[in-house]
Amino acid sequence: MPRRVRAAYDGRNSTSPVRARTGSRPRRGFGAAAVGAAVAAAVLSGAVTVPVAAAPAPHGPHHGDPALQRALADLVAAPGGPPGAIAILTRDGVRQVYRAGTAEVGTRRPPRPDDHMRVASVAKAFSGAVALSLVDRRALRLDDTIGERLPRLPEAWHAVTLRQLLQHTSGLPDFSRSQAFQDIVRADPRHHFDSRRLLDFVADRPLEFPPGSRYAYSNSDNIAVALMAEQATGRPYESLLRQLVYRPLGLRETSLPQGYLLPRPFLHGYLTAPGEAPEDVSEAVSASGAWASGGIVSTPADLSRFIGGYAGPELLSPTTRHAQQDFVPGASEPAGPGTNAAGLALFRYTTRCGTVLGHTGNTPGYTQFAAATRDGRRTVTVSVTSQATTDPALLARLRATEERFVCALLDDRDPGSWGHRP
Numbered sequence: 367m368p369r370r371v372r373a374a375y376d377g378r379n380s381t382s383p384v385r386a387r388t389g390s391r392p393r394r395g396f397g398a399a400a401v402g403a404a405v406a407a408a409v410l411s412g413a414v415t416v417p418v419a420a421a422p423a424p425h426g427p428h429h430g431d432p433a434l435q436r437a438l439a440d441l442v443a444a445p446g447g448p449p450g451a452i453a454i455l456t457r458d459g460v461r462q463v464y465r466a467g468t469a470e471v472g473t474r475r476p477p478r479p480d481d482h483m484r485v486a487s488v489a490k491a492f493s494g495a496v497a498l499s500l501v502d503r504r505a506l507r508l509d510d511t512i513g514e515r516l517p518r519l520p521e522a523w524h525a526v527t528l529r530q531l532l533q534h535t536s537g538l539p540d541f542s543r544s545q546a547f548q549d550i551v552r553a554d555p556r557h558h559f560d561s562r563r564l565l566d567f568v569a570d571r572p573l574e575f576p577p578g579s580r581y582a583y584s585n586s587d588n589i590a591v592a593l594m595a596e597q598a599t600g601r602p603y604e605s606l607l608r609q610l611v612y613r614p615l616g617l618r619e620t621s622l623p624q625g626y627l628l629p630r631p632f633l634h635g636y637l638t639a640p641g642e643a644p645e646d647v648s649e650a651v652s653a654s655g656a657w658a659s660g661g662i663v664s665t666p667a668d669l670s671r672f673i674g675g676y677a678g679p680e681l682l683s684p685t686t687r688h689a690q691q692d693f694v695p696g697a698s699e700p701a702g703p704g705t706n707a708a709g710l711a712l713f714r715y716t717t718r719c720g721t722v723l724g725h726t727g728n729t730p731g732y733t734q735f736a737a738a739t740r741d742g743r744r745t746v747t748v749s750v751t752s753q754a755t756t757d758p759a760l761l762a763r764l765r766a767t768e769e770r771f772v773c774a775l776l777d778d779r780d781p782g783s784w785g786h787r788p
Contacts, residue, residue, distance in 0.1 A: 430462050434774055437767050441750070442467040446760050448733070448752035449636050449644050452477035454670045455775050456745045461670075464771075467751070470634045471644050479667040482619065482632040483749055484653075486727025487699060488669065488734050489622075489662035492611055493588045494532055494711020495676050496595050496603070498690055499610040501528075502683050505598045508532075508710075515594045520569050526577045528594055529689070531587040532710035534696060537573035538586040544568050547655070555650050556626045561657035562596075564589050581696035581708055585659040588711070592658035603658060615675040620664040624654045628663060635731020635751045644752075647731040660729055669736050670745045677712060677723040678742015691723070691740075698726040700755045702735055703769035719773035722746065728755045735768045739776070746775045 438451050450467035465477045500506040506515075506528060513524025523538060530536040541547055544567040550557050565586055574582065592603040599606060604622050612620055621629070626649045636644035653661035664672070675681050682690065689710060696708030702724065704717035715722050715737060724737025724746075733754040738745040748771055754764045 430464070431774055434771060435464050435466070437770050438464050439466040441763060441767050444760060444763055446638055446752075446757045448750035448754065450477045450633060450751040451749065452479070452481075452633070452666050453746070453748045453771055454479060454666050455771060456670050456674065457775065458743050463666075469631070469751075471636065471646070477633055477666075477749075477751075478631070479670075480619065480631070480665050482629045482663050482665055483734075483751075484628075484635065484648075484660075484729050484732045485662050485664050485669060485734050485736075486656075486729035486732055487585075487660050488673075488725045488727040488736055489656070489658060489660045490588045490727075491673070491676055491711050491725040491736075492607060492662055493591045493595075493603075493658045494690070495611045495672075495681055496606045497528060497532060497591050498682050498686050498710065500595055500598055500606075501689075502686050506594060508689060510594065510598075512590060512594075515597045516590065519565060519590070520572075522572045526573070526590075528591065529710065530577050531591050531594075533581070533694065533708055534583050534587055535578050535581055535694065536584065536587050536590075537575045537577050537579070537582070538565075538584050538590065539568040539571045539574055540584040540586050541565055541567040541589065542585045542655075542659075551651070551655060556652045557655070558624065558652055559654040559657075561589075561624070561654050561661075562593065564655070564657065565593075581694055583696070583699050585656070588659040589657060591711075611672070611676075611681070614681060615671050617664070617668045617672060620662065620668045620672070622653070622657070622662050624652070624661075626650065626652045633732075633749065633751050635729075635753075637730060638752060651730055656729070660727060666747055666749055669734070669749070670747050673724050673736040673747065674738045674742040674745040677738035677745075678740065680742055700726050700728050700733065700761055701765065702726045702737070703765050703772055715772070717769045717772045719769070720776040722772055722775070728753050733764065735764075737772065744775050746771050 438453055441447055442451050449471050450469055452465040455462045463479055469475045469477045469481055497506060501508060508529040510528045511524060512519050512526045526536045541564045547567045595606055596603055607622060628648055634646050635648045637647045638644050690712055691709050693707035693709045693714050697706035698713045702713060702715045704715045707714040712723055713725055722737035722739060727734040730753055733750045735748040748768050754760045
C-alpha cells in the first residue's frame with residue numbers, strides 16, 4: 367500500500383489560481399441551510415430578467431430548434447424562474463447553444479458557454495472520474511475499504527468499500543446535514559473549512575444502514591472517495607483532478623477552489639424570495655465546505671466536454687466502465703429527467719425518448735444537469751442560475767425542460783439542423 371502523505375491532509379493543497387473578483391457580502395442570515403441542504407426559498411413573481419434569443423449559428427437562422435428555445439425562455443419567465451439559463455447540445459463535435467435571461471441581473475449580458483459557474487454535485491462525477499481512473503491504474507480497487515485506506519476514520523465505518531461510496535450505498539451519515547456544520551455556515555457562509563476534516567462532523571455517528579443494503583445519497587461519500595484517492599497516491603486531490611481529468615479532456619476553465627470567489631466571467635447565481643428582487647449569492651458560500659462533493663467551478667463548455675468523456679469511453683477501460691454502469695434504483699439530487707438509477711458516480715436517466723448517463727447538482731444560486739449517450743458522442747447540459755429544488759413546481763418544469771433537450775439530442779430525424787463546430 368502506498369504511504370500516506372501528511373501533506374495530503376493538512377488543508378494547504380487545495381488552492382487553485384483563479385481570475386477572481388471582489389465579492390459583495392451576502393445578505394445577513396443567508397446560509398441557514400448550509401452547503402448540502404436546501405436553501406429556504408420561495409417563488410418570486412415578476413423576476414427581473416432579460417429574455418435573450420438562442421445564439422444564432424453561423425450558417426443561418428434555420429439552425430437550432432425554436433421549440434427548445436421557447437422551452438428555455440418559458441423556464442426563465444415562469445414564477446420563481448431563474449434569472450438566466452443556458453443549454454448546450456453537442457453531437458459528434460457539432461454544438462447548439464440555447465440561452466435565455468441574463469448572466470447578471472441589471473445587465474443585458476446573455477449567458478455564454480465560457481461563463482464560470484458552480485457545478486454543485488456534478489462534482490461527484492469528477493471524483494468518480496478520479497477514483498475510477500485510479501482503479502484502471504491499479505492504485506485503487508473497488509473493494510478497497512475505509513478501514514484499509516483511511517483507518518483514522520471511525521471503526522464503525524471500516525467495512526465500507528470504494529464501490530459503495532461511489533454508488534451511495536455506504537450508509538455514511540451526511541456531514542452537511544449535521545447541526546454543527548450548519549451552525550457554522552449559518553453564522554459565516556464564507557467560513558473556510560479544512561476540507562479534509564469534513565467527515566469529523568459526523569465521526570461520532572454510526573452508519574445509517576449496513577453497507578450495500580440500500581441507496582441513500584450522502585455528501586460524505588465523495589469526501590471519503592477523494593481521501594482514498596489521496597491516500598492511494600500520496601498526492602492532493604486537486605492535483606489528481608488536473609492529471610486524470612482536466613488534462614485528458616482538455617478542460618481549461620475548470621478548478622476546485624477553496625474560497626468563495628469565482629473566476630471571471632461568471633454566471634451570477636441568485637436566491638429568490640416573495641416580493642423581493644433576486645439576491646446575488648454567487649459568492650456567498652465558501653467552496654471549502656463542499657470540496658469533492660460539490661465544490662468544482664467550471665463552464666458550460668467544459669462541463670459538456672467532461673460529461674462526454676466520463677460517460678463515454680474516453681477516460682476509462684471497458685472493464686471499469688462496466689462496473690461504473692452497474693445501476694441500482696436511486697435518484698440523483700435533484701432528480702434528473704425520467705426514471706433515475708444510480709451507478710458509480712454516474713446516473714442513468716431513462717426518458718420517454720431514450721437513455722442518457724450523467725449527473726445533476728444544486729447549490730445556492732445554481733442547478734445543473736449534464737448527460738451524454740453511452741458512446742460519449744452526444745452530450746446535453748442545462749444550467750440555470752437559481753436553486754430550483756426549493757420550489758417543487760419549478761423543479762418539475764425544469765425536469766420537463768431537461769427531458770425535451772434529451773429528446774432533441776437523441777432525435778436523428780434532422781441532423782442538418784445542428785449548429786456549428788465550436
